[in-house]
Amino acid sequence: MAILKKISGPPPDAKQSTTKVKTKAKQRYLKRKKERKKTKGKAPVRKGADTDVQVESDDEEAVEEDVEPSDEPDNSPAVAEDETPSSKARKAKKRRKTEAEAPDDDEPMLVDDVVPEAQVPPPPEEKTTSPVALPSFPLPSLPNAPSKLALARQGLDPALLDAEIVDPNTSLTIPSDGEVDGGTYLSQKTRKRLKELGIEELFAVQTALLPFLLGDASQRRLYLPYNPPRDVCASAPTGSGKTLAYVLPIIETLSTRIVTRLRALIVLPTRDLVSQVRETFEAVGKGSGLKIATATGQHSFAHEQAQLVTDKTSKLKGGSSQVDILICTPGRLIDHLNETPNFTLQHLRFLVVDEADRLLAQSFQDWLAQVLAATRPPVHPTSGYELSQEGNLVNLGKTSLCSDAVAPAFLHTFSIPDIPCSITERKEPSCQKLLFSATLTRDPGKLAALDLRQPKYFIVQGGKASKGDDDGILAVGLEKFTMPDKLSEQYVVCSGSQKPLVLFYLIVTHNVRNALIFTKSAESTTRLVRLFTFFEQARAQEDPNAQPIVARSYSSDLSTSERRSILDKFRSQDIQILVCSDLISRGIDISHVSHVVSYDAPVDMRKYVHRVGRTARAGRSGDAWTLVEEQEARYFKSMMKDAEHLDSIKRMKVDSKSLELYTKHYELALEQLRSAYER
Incomplete structure (x- = not known):
């Protein structure tokens, strides 16, 4: 390690100049050092800030002996020439440790402490930490819909x-x-x-x-x-x-x-x-x-x-x-x-x-x-026999297997206990x-x-x-509903006040006979039949040659005998129009029904399927109309679209001019109905 010499001369801010004098021991050490270097080869010399100061390197581990300058004569004992380098190294190491623990601010700077300006690393820049923004999250979105x-x-x-x-x-x-x-x-x-x-x-x-x-x-x-x-x-x-x-x-x-x-x-x-x-x-x-x-x-x-x-x-x-x-x-x-x-x-x-x-x-x-x-046979079977105190098998009377004709799946529940046979085995x-x-x-x-x-x-x-x-x-x-092949389906959008008038227009202009008209309740059925009866009376007064249309109600308010009688008359075509609730919408087979009108729009697709299914049965043709109020139109179309049936049902438009022909009769019928309910 290189031995560094102190810079000669006082620091710039010193009041009195001091001279650093080499001791005799120092001079002898330097002389021996030069002799060793001659034998081993010259080491590279680095130039410091002062040209008069030489920096020498030594292969051995030795350090320059710091001696503070003093005006007094050097009376220190001479260093023995046979002093080994290892002992010198230990002393130098001890001095370095002491200097490191207690540094002196007035100590002159060593040559090695002076680093060329080009080699001096720039001071680390202070990192200014800017405020960290909150992490951004993606906007909420709907997940992909599953496939059908x-x-x-x-x-x-x-x-x-x-x-x-x-x-x-x-x-x-x-x-x-x-x-x-x-x-x-x-x-x-x-x-x-x-x-x-x-x-x-x-x-x-x-x-x-x-x-x-x-x-x-x-x-x-x-x-x-x-x-x-x-x-x-x-x-x-x-x-x-x-x-x-x-x-x-x-x-x-x-x-x-x-x-x-x-x-x-x-x-x-x-x-x-x-x-x-x-x-x-x-x-x-x-x-x-x-x-x-x-x-x-x-x-x-x-x-x-x-x-x-x-x-x-x-x-x-x-x-x-x-x-x-x-x-x-x-x-x-x-x-x-x-x-x-x-x-x-x-x-x-x-x-x-x-x-x-x-x-x-x-x-x-x-x-x-x-x-x-x-x-199914009971979970806890009971035997048809019991054992007496004497150990005899006693029949329980009228629970005899022979007289009961028990089904095969139930035989094991009434069998003789602890006697395995074909009777005792369980069957489905x-x-x-x-x-x-x-x-x-x-x-x-x-x-x-x-x-x-x-x-x-x-x-x-x-x-x-x-x-x-x-x-x-x-x-x-997915529930896909199949309609009869020869069924023609249409719907009419109208206001709630004009719905009875639109119904009467369909019946008269399209010659609707042998028809079922569905309403939402038994009360609506009775009221609509009375209104239609008054309408027919008003129309007959103006045109005596008009053929009257007979309509009757069919609902749960009627007794069984009355419903049977009305159905028989409808089958014999003595009654042309049957106004009914959904009581008759399931299963009833009347072969000559050619028209179905949903006066009150069905609330679900199942009900619609069963209503229109009363016509176009067994390969015959039939027509189905649905009267949809304006506030119900969106729901009705959505229901048909969900059932993939919207394209199969056509919209029928009825203009106001066509309704004007029957407006007079309808207003008279409405007035008579109002009077009938006020009584």
């Missing part, structure tokens, strides 16, 4: 992905004579009966279901404890023959029965639909010997009990029944399950839920859970559930409540959708 295919798959029953998409134009001609059934799987007797009723061919939903329900001969048996049948869910447009699709398999399967048991149960939402379905069963099953009954509450409860069961005094585990087929409403069915002795559903072979979407949406005392529980119920609707629900929660067994779905859907492709999944997952 993703929406269709959400919560979808896996069995729906395997649904059979049926073309609505599919049909099958029924052969008249011979043993060949022509692919209908119907017996010769049934085919002959259909010919007598004027039914020449099967529609789409019938051609799909009959092979599935009747194709396998082993599936026609009344009891299938070891190979229970699969359940069926069918969705088809109104008027496509859904009723006949389940009537024919039931008649074919039950016609082989020997003992009368309740083997087919059909649940419907209204009494009128119950009466209509019973007429279909009686017409198709004529000569089969099957006994058919209804339970709707139209008759007394005791009267219905006498028709359903043979014995109400004894308690029979297998029950007793006087009917093979029962058609009922859910409320009355629950009453008989809870209150009628020996009324049981353990022998059921078919459970049909027609208009399933409406029935599943209404509780009716939780009817579905009770009915399904009645078709033979009940097959059939669900039908024009707007069958896709709600997974409601479908799960049905406890379907390997369900098979049939969907009558127009277009190119087929099983397995994306269009087929969309048709299944």
Whole structure:
């Protein structure tokens, strides 16, 4: 390490100059150092600020001995010449440490402390920290909407992905004579009966279901404890023959029965639909010997009990029944399950839920859970026998297995205890559930409540959708409603005050006869019929040659006998217009209905589908009008657009000049109606 010499001369600010004198020891050290350098080679010399000062380097670890200048003579002892460099180094290191711990401000600057200006690094700049701004976040935005295919798959029953998409134009001609059934799987007797009723061919939903329900001969048996049948869910447009699709398999399967048991149960939402379905069963099953009954509450409860069961005094585990087929409403069915002795559903072979979407949406005392529980054996079985204290097997009286004719699935619950045999093994119920609707629900929660067994779905859907492709999944997952092919749909936007006048204009100018006019309530039905009656009277006074139009109301305010009488007159065309509530919008089949008018716009698409489905049935043509008030127009169009049906319905415009021809008659009718309600 280089030995640095002090700069000669006092600092500029010193008051008195001082002279630095080298000691003898210093001179001897420098002399020896020069001699060593001569032998080892000269080291590079650096020039400092003063040219008189030389900077020498030494390979050994030695440091210059600082001696403060003094005016006194040098009386210090001489350094021994044999002093080793290592000892000098230790002393120098100790001095450096002392100087570092206690620096002297007056100490002169060493040569090595003077650094050329070019080599002096610039002083570090002070960093001025500016205030940091808050981090910026992106503006909120809506996420990308999922695709229709993703929406269709959400919560979808896996069995729906395997649904059979049926073309609505599919049909099958029924052969008249011979043993060949022509692919209908119907017996010769049934085919002959259909010919007598004027039914020449099967529609789409019938051609799909009959092979599935009747194709396998082993599936026609009344009891299938070891190979229970699969359940069926069918969705088809109104008027496509859904009723006949389940009537024919039931008649074919039950016609082989020997003992009368309740083997087919059909649940419907209204009494009128119950009466209509019973007429279909009686017409198709004529000569089969099957006994058919209804339970709707139209008759007394005791009267219905006498028709359903043979014995109400004894308690029979297998029950007793006087009917093979029962058609009922859910409320009355629950009453008989809870209150009628020996009324049981353990022998059921078919459970049909027609208009399933409406029935599943209404509780009716939780009817579905009770009915399904009645078709299964109890969770906690009870034996028909007990052991006495002596160890003998004692019969419990009228709970004998031989006299009860218990269904196979229920045998193990009344068997002899601790005796394994074919009777004691558990068996599956033979009940097959059939669900039908024009707007069958896709709600997974409601479908799960049905406890379907390997369900098979049939969907009558127009277009190119087929099983397995994306269009087929969309048709299944998203509710797409299919309308009859020959249905013409139109809507009229008008003000609420002019709506009755627009209705009368349509009836007169378009010659609307054999029509159903739907309103939102029974009260609206009665009021509209009275207003139309006054309108016809005013029009007849001005034009005596005008043919009068007869209109009647049909609502829940009328008794069952009155509704039946009005329907009979409408079918015979003694009544040209039937003003009704949505009571008649589901299932009722009146063949000659050619026009449907929604006086009050439907609040949802399902209701619209069922209303317009009363016409254009079974391949016939029909017209449907909807009167939409101005404040309802936006919602109505949105509803049609969501159902992808807006392009199929046309807007009809009625100008004020056309209405002026009937304004006078309407004002007279309105005045008479006002007077009638003031009385």
